[in-house]
Amino acid sequence: MIVADRKKVPEIRDMIKNHRRVLLVGCGTCVTVCLAGGEREVGILGSALRMALRLEGRGDVRVDECTIERQCEDAFIDILAQRVPEYDAICSLGCGAGVQALAERFPKMPVYPGLNTQFMGILESQGVWTEKCVGCGNCRLGEFVGICPITRCAKHMLNGPCGGSREGKCEVNPDLDCAWQLIYERAGALGVRGRFDEIVSPHDWSTGLDGGPRKVVREDQCIAGLGPKA
Amino acid sequence: MDDEPLILAFCCHYCAYAAADLAGSMRLQYPGNVRVLRLPCTGKLEVNYLLSAFERGVDGVIVAGCLEGGCHFLEGNLRARRRVERARQLLAEIGLEPDRLEMFNLSSAEGTRFAEIVTTMVQRIKRLGNSPLRPERIHVEQGVQEMRRQAEAMLAGEKR
Numbered sequence: 001m002i003v004a005d006r007k008k009v010p011e012i013r014d015m016i017k018n019h020r021r022v023l024l025v026g027c028g029t030c031v032t033v034c035l036a037g038g039e040r041e042v043g044i045l046g047s048a049l050r051m052a053l054r055l056e057g058r059g060d061v062r063v064d065e066c067t068i069e070r071q072c073e074d075a076f077i078d079i080l081a082q083r084v085p086e087y088d089a090i091c092s093l094g095c096g097a098g099v100q101a102l103a104e105r106f107p108k109m110p111v112y113p114g115l116n117t118q119f120m121g122i123l124e125s126q127g128v129w130t131e132k133c134v135g136c137g138n139c140r141l142g143e144f145v146g147i148c149p150i151t152r153c154a155k156h157m158l159n160g161p162c163g164g165s166r167e168g169k170c171e172v173n174p175d176l177d178c179a180w181q182l183i184y185e186r187a188g189a190l191g192v193r194g195r196f197d198e199i200v201s202p203h204d205w206s207t208g209l210d211g212g213p214r215k216v217v218r219e220d221q222c223i224a225g226l227g228p229k230a
Numbered sequence: 231m232d233d234e235p236l237i238l239a240f241c242c243h244y245c246a247y248a249a250a251d252l253a254g255s256m257r258l259q260y261p262g263n264v265r266v267l268r269l270p271c272t273g274k275l276e277v278n279y280l281l282s283a284f285e286r287g288v289d290g291v292i293v294a295g296c297l298e299g300g301c302h303f304l305e306g307n308l309r310a311r312r313r314v315e316r317a318r319q320l321l322a323e324i325g326l327e328p329d330r331l332e333m334f335n336l337s338s339a340e341g342t343r344f345a346e347i348v349t350t351m352v353q354r355i356k357r358l359g360n361s362p363l364r365p366e367r368i369h370v371e372q373g374v375q376e377m378r379r380q381a382e383a384m385l386a387g388e389k390r
Contacts, residue, residue, distance in 0.1 A: 008323050009320065009323040009324055010323060040276065040278060043278045044277050044278045044281060044320070047278060047281035047282055047284075047285050048281055048320050048323065048324050050285060051281070051284060051285055051324045051325075051326065051363055052323070052324045052325060054362075054363055055324065055325045055326070055362055055363065056325075
């Protein structure tokens with residue numbers, strides 16, 4: 001899932017300083033699961049923001065709340081369309097994709113981010129999320145026994161470990177597991193450690209973000225005549 | 231009377247609520263600034279309940295749960311303590327003094343301690359002054375009453 005965390009209340013209060021009617025929009029998908037932007041967090045931020053504005057002498061600013069199922073899909077934004085003209089700004093508690101989906105859908109409406117989107121990751125333990133994927137567009141997890149060195153090695157090394165691996169921990173941060181230690185241990189358990197006797201080929205970064213935003217097109221799913229969006 | 235602070239106490243049914251009851255039975259004297267809201271366990275507490283109380287203009291909030299290790303639901307009071315800490319961080323961001331909110335632990339036999347907790351918090355809030363968010367006192371009382379009504383309805387198993 002996409003993991004995010006909330007911005008501080010004063011930052012959001014200052015972002016909306018030129019507006020008088022603000023709609024906080026939560027998202028019921030990833031950011032609900034990572035406890036950053038679901039219905040409950042929207043309620044907390046709404047309450048906090050109203051109080052912060054009142055303390056600043058801007059108690060007349062209206063801050064309302066709503067949460068939609070999924071901000072990153074236009075069909076789910078339909079629900080908002082009727083309400084939005086009542087406001088002069090939106091603060092989205094979705095991930096960066098959600099914020100931009102709202103901005104595209106409502107071209108005349110300022111849209112502000114209420115969260116800092118962090119990464120694609122998993123729940124490690126209650127209240128702790130860890131990054132697992134950078135979305136490089138060319139997955140090689142099969143070669144690395146299901147542990148991604150591009151994401152989890154601080155140096156993104158494909159032929160690790162480096163000399164900074166210390167008793168299973170990374171020299172960058174002693175709390176960080178050395179990805180290559182994990183890869184070797186798992187490869188040993190699977191009986192395939194021998195594959196790392198060979199040098200692994202360099203990564204093809206042409207599928208990465210450096211060429212600008214990427215797009216996935218499934219022609220068979222595109223509506224006839226409309227084709228993929230330009 | 232209108233200037234007197236108003237404090238909302240979120241009390242666990244199994245300890246602080248019974249302790250408040252006991253304080254009454256013991257005829258203990260404590261300031262009449264507190265309004266008690268009964269929870270099935272402080273683990274039921276959410277950060278937005280706390281913020282909602284401050285938004286309605288209460289001057290201080292007490293969260294009173296069982297002694298650590300003594301929660302009827304094992305660890306509800308430990309969860310509540312972490313939520314109270316998060317709410318205190320939010321209060322600081324908002325610009326309200328975090329000391330307006332505190333969690334206490336006590337057992338159902340500690341009527342005297344309940345009275346002490348209320349006295350301590352009332353003194354502290356008087357030192358801090360009333361909440362800058364406070365509307366007319368009658369409106370704060372109405373807001374608190376509404377929160378208590380909602381809490382009792384939840385306890386009775388009604389849908390919100």
